[in-house]
Amino acid sequence: MDLSGLYESLSALPVGELTAWQSFFVKFYRAWFLNDRWLQYFDGLLTTIEVTAAALAIGVALGVIVAIVRTAYAQRRPGTHNPLLAVIDFIFKVYVTVIRGTPMMVQLLIMGFVVFSSSRNFTLVGALTLGINSGAYVSEIIRGGLMSLDPGQAEAGRSLGLSYIQTMWYIVIPQAFKTILPSLGNEFIVLLKDTSLISVIGGKEIVYFARAIVARTYEAMFPYIITAVMYLIMVMAFSYLQSILERRLRASDRR
Amino acid sequence: MIDVKGLTKAFGDHVVLQGIDEHIYPGEKVVIIGPSGGGKSTFLRCLNLLETPTSGTITFKGVDITDPKSDINKHRQKMGMVFQHFNLFPHMTILRNLTLAPAKLLHKSKSEAEAKAMQLLDRVGLADRAGSYPSQLSGGQKQRVAIVRALCMEPEVMLFDEPTSALDPEMVGEVLDVMRSLADDGMTMVVVTHEMGFAKEVGDRILFMDGGVIAEQNTPAEFFDHPQTDRAQAFLAKVLM
Numbered sequence: 332m333d334l335s336g337l338y339e340s341l342s343a344l345p346v347g348e349l350t351a352w353q354s355f356f357v358k359f360y361r362a363w364f365l366n367d368r369w370l371q372y373f374d375g376l377l378t379t380i381e382v383t384a385a386a387l388a389i390g391v392a393l394g395v396i397v398a399i400v401r402t403a404y405a406q407r408r409p410g411t412h413n414p415l416l417a418v419i420d421f422i423f424k425v426y427v428t429v430i431r432g433t434p435m436m437v438q439l440l441i442m443g444f445v446v447f448s449s450s451r452n453f454t455l456v457g458a459l460t461l462g463i464n465s466g467a468y469v470s471e472i473i474r475g476g477l478m479s480l481d482p483g484q485a486e487a488g489r490s491l492g493l494s495y496i497q498t499m500w501y502i503v504i505p506q507a508f509k510t511i512l513p514s515l516g517n518e519f520i521v522l523l524k525d526t527s528l529i530s531v532i533g534g535k536e537i538v539y540f541a542r543a544i545v546a547r548t549y550e551a552m553f554p555y556i557i558t559a560v561m562y563l564i565m566v567m568a569f570s571y572l573q574s575i576l577e578r579r580l581r582a583s584d585r586r
Numbered sequence: 587m588i589d590v591k592g593l594t595k596a597f598g599d600h601v602v603l604q605g606i607d608e609h610i611y612p613g614e615k616v617v618i619i620g621p622s623g624g625g626k627s628t629f630l631r632c633l634n635l636l637e638t639p640t641s642g643t644i645t646f647k648g649v650d651i652t653d654p655k656s657d658i659n660k661h662r663q664k665m666g667m668v669f670q671h672f673n674l675f676p677h678m679t680i681l682r683n684l685t686l687a688p689a690k691l692l693h694k695s696k697s698e699a700e701a702k703a704m705q706l707l708d709r710v711g712l713a714d715r716a717g718s719y720p721s722q723l724s725g726g727q728k729q730r731v732a733i734v735r736a737l738c739m740e741p742e743v744m745l746f747d748e749p750t751s752a753l754d755p756e757m758v759g760e761v762l763d764v765m766r767s768l769a770d771d772g773m774t775m776v777v778v779t780h781e782m783g784f785a786k787e788v789g790d791r792i793l794f795m796d797g798g799v800i801a802e803q804n805t806p807a808e809f810f811d812h813p814q815t816d817r818a819q820a821f822l823a824k825v826l827m
Contacts, residue, residue, distance in 0.1 A: 408638055484675065486669070488687075491662065506676070
């Protein structure tokens, strides 16, 4: 007997007469196969991936800019004064403080229902909010990496006549990247999982569809476990890729 | 070649250099010695503005490089620097360490820069390590590479900031040999060191720094045999036992 036939015959029986395994099967069938619901999870998965990618792009771009400006300001030549840099540094400091000092969920609610209350594109608003949120954390990770490098490295670059930008680009950033990669990967995983929050403002990712299916089947276990497994698989796949990259970057210190 | 006038440097309230006037002539080998905390390294690092002077001017080949309008990157190309802790770039091969700056700044082609680097590397006996990474080299080898890295920019003056202080004793000699041969070639050198033998042998002039001033200066022969000041006498008594 095929699955749908089995389901038809079992669901026709009164609930009380099913064995535990049969009732498991019926619930799982409703959460996954019935009405091609599994397609909805993959719809949601696609949105999750899109939102993560967009938020990551925004977050890394913002994070790099904020980190470089704040590092440049912190390491400016003593005695020189650049009022523009000072103002931008102050604005970025406020940005990092506000974003890190308020919950992600509250930021989403404010962005979704206050700032962009007239927008219907909840997914995009969610991605933007996540990106802005992530940028604050990424900037602190990058800043830590840039500041933690032995100052002698930058001095060696500058003493050869390389400019500040060249020294950053060829000497400081490649080394800092290696040290921040684990934290950056961690931040990426947090970001991936935080996309689940955008369902509160109507973003149509996995959790959104899982909740819709729960609402229709009155059965919570399987939709949410399926959701959890999907996140777990994504995170494990990413961690694997990250470990490959880290091993490759470590090539120069092992020899 | 380098003219220093009224140089002072303070880190917050802590005054490290209190007014230094000095001139370094082309081809001269100036050796700076003195007790720790006397301002030797700070003075050297002020010469290529790795430390920004609090006041005073430094004139390099007729140009005031302390003037914010002067292009310090251009001047630094002509002033090679060797650090106590080598500061090689650990993520690059030796050859790339040597060719990075020449390729970016001297508008040399990759092959030109590499040919020059290999020639200099050969001179310090490390041509076979061109493809290695810094972590695979001993301290003495790293410092010889660091000297070559500075030389690849074809500098007119070389600044050495305690180049042998971080080395195991048996590796000091190989680095001093390279510096000696550089001196024989007529390079202008300013060397901060604790190697009194090297100072005596190679130096044209000894600057004895203590308490943020040049307390005494003289030719090596005079300085080591007849130190004039009490401070220099006390210092030499301790190091030349």
